[in-house]
Amino acid sequence: MEQNKWNCLVVDAGARYGLHPSWRDARDICEFHLFEPEPVEANRLKIRYENSANISIHSKALAAKNEMRRLTIRSHLGLSNLDGYDLYLSNIHPDFQSSAVESDRIEVDAVSIDRFFENARVDFLKLDAEGSDFEILNGARKKLDTSVLGIRINVDFIKNSETSVTFSEIDIWLNMLGFTLQTIETETRVAKHQGMYPLSTHSGSLIGGDAIWTRSQSDVLLKKSDEINVIFSLFLYLNGLEDVALQFLVSATQQHDLDLAEAMSNPFINLLETKVLAHLASALAAGWWDSKEIFVTYTKLFNKEFPTKEELYLRLYP
Numbered sequence: 045m046e047q048n049k050w051n052c053l054v055v056d057a058g059a060r061y062g063l064h065p066s067w068r069d070a071r072d073i074c075e076f077h078l079f080e081p082e083p084v085e086a087n088r089l090k091i092r093y094e095n096s097a098n099i100s101i102h103s104k105a106l107a108a109k110n111e112m113r114r115l116t117i118r119s120h121l122g123l124s125n126l127d128g129y130d131l132y133l134s135n136i137h138p139d140f141q142s143s144a145v146e147s148d149r150i151e152v153d154a155v156s157i158d159r160f161f162e163n164a165r166v167d168f169l170k171l172d173a174e175g176s177d178f179e180i181l182n183g184a185r186k187k188l189d190t191s192v193l194g195i196r197i198n199v200d201f202i203k204n205s206e207t208s209v210t211f212s213e214i215d216i217w218l219n220m221l222g223f224t225l226q227t228i229e230t231e232t233r234v235a236k237h238q239g240m241y242p243l244s245t246h247s248g249s250l251i252g253g254d255a256i257w258t259r260s261q262s263d264v265l266l267k268k269s270d271e272i273n274v275i276f277s278l279f280l281y282l283n284g285l286e287d288v289a290l291q292f293l294v295s296a297t298q299q300h301d302l303d304l305a306e307a308m309s310n311p312f313i314n315l316l317e318t319k320v321l322a323h324l325a326s327a328l329a330a331g332w333w334d335s336k337e338i339f340v341t342y343t344k345l346f347n348k349e350f351p352t353k354e355e356l357y358l359r360l361y362p
Contacts, residue, residue: 050312051075052275053164055157057106057180058172058198060085062092063099066196066282067170069319073311074098077161081105081115081126081152107154107176108183117148125174125205126154156183165191168279172198175208181217188221193272194258194279195223201250211255223257226285256283261292265300273302274312281319290323290341297345305347317346322360324350 052074054067059078063071076099080086086103093099105113105126114127127149157166157180166187171177177197181188195218199211215225230236236248258264264276273296280289293316296302304313324338339350351359 050271050274050310051165052167052278052312053077053161054168054170055079055106055161055166055184056170057177058174059089059101062089064170064196070278070282070315071096072098073315076100077102079104079106081154082117083150102160103153105152105154105176106157106160106171106173106180106183108156108179110155110159112151113154115150115152116146117150118146126176126179158184158186161187167191167193167275169195169197171196175200175205178209178214178217181214188218188223192259193264193276194256194283196254196256196283198252199228199255200252211252215255215257218257222260222263224260226256226258226280226288227283229254229256229284256285261295264292265296268300270302271312273300274304274316278312278316278319281316281323286319286323290320293320293345294341304345318359320345321351321356325356325360 052070054074054076056064056076056078059080060082062078063076067074067076078089078093078099079102080089081104083103086101090101093101105115107113107126116125116127118125157169166184169181169184169192171180173180177199181195184192197214199214200208201211203210211228218225230250230253231245232253235253236245236250238248242248258276258280264272267273273293277289277293277296280286280292293302293304297304304317306313320342324342327333327338328335342350
């Protein structure tokens with residue numbers, strides 16, 4: 045595929061707050077599909093992104109199959125959830141227990157990822173659907189087998205409803221499909237039950253977090269696609285996995301002749317180069333690694349000299 049026709053399609057289920065912060069730097073170059081079944085929230089998102097041609101808002105729920113479903117509306121709209129996932133309020137973070145009270149029930153249109161994107165390549169999934177995430181994954185089985193490279197899910201370590209699935213169950217299932225757990229982000233206040241007067245987010249008992257899985261690097265390399273290699277590396281960088289991303293890029297360059305020479309003319313490679321430069325600049329500042337090796341790594345990847353301090357500053361802080 046020509047570089048100017050490259051794409052990266054991201055599906056976001058439970059998009060109440062808009063694009064996830066991890067995608068902020070790629071906001072203008074990827075194709076985003078945000079699914080939000082709660083009407084008030086969906087309309088708010090449509091207004092927010094009405095001038096963004098690459099961001100589509102769908103007033104639908106994602107599920108295992110196409111059908112009408114009942115949505116339980118709660119006083120905190122972000123806790124609204126599909127039927128079959130009645131929340132155990134006592135297991136919800138204390139800050140939200142009082143606002144998770146049911147206020148209404150409405151019928152909503154639900155679709156599966158496999159059916160909705162039947163003729164499109166889906167690259168990444170972000171799921172935060174108040175218990176129905178595993179059902180959404182089951183409705184994306186074909187895409188998981190053929191095209192999905194990375195997944196970010198807001199997982200629970202304790203069951204929040206009788207039918208919800210915990211982190212360990214999702215992890216086992218995704219491993220069977222060839223996905224590998226990369227990290228679990230737990231550095232947020234709502235990821236833990238904390239006691240009295242907590243002084244940091246490190247304290248407390250763990251109840252949830254954002255888990256990130258990726259297709260195995262060998263599977264990605266077998267696709268023999270510069271486009272796939274680049275967006276896979278970008279996903280790793282955007283999710284704080286810079287060391288894994290750089291190791292993959294070096295492998296792709298050495299084993300499959302990944303060509304990153306056209307950095308400035310391709311927005312995906314341009315963003316990737318910026319991420320690599322920020323990574324290597326931090327490595328240089330840390331002083332733990334040989335600077336010559338860092339310079340050589342950059343040159344091998346992008347076929348040019350590592351920028352001067354002034355050029356680097358202008359690139360990273362335009």
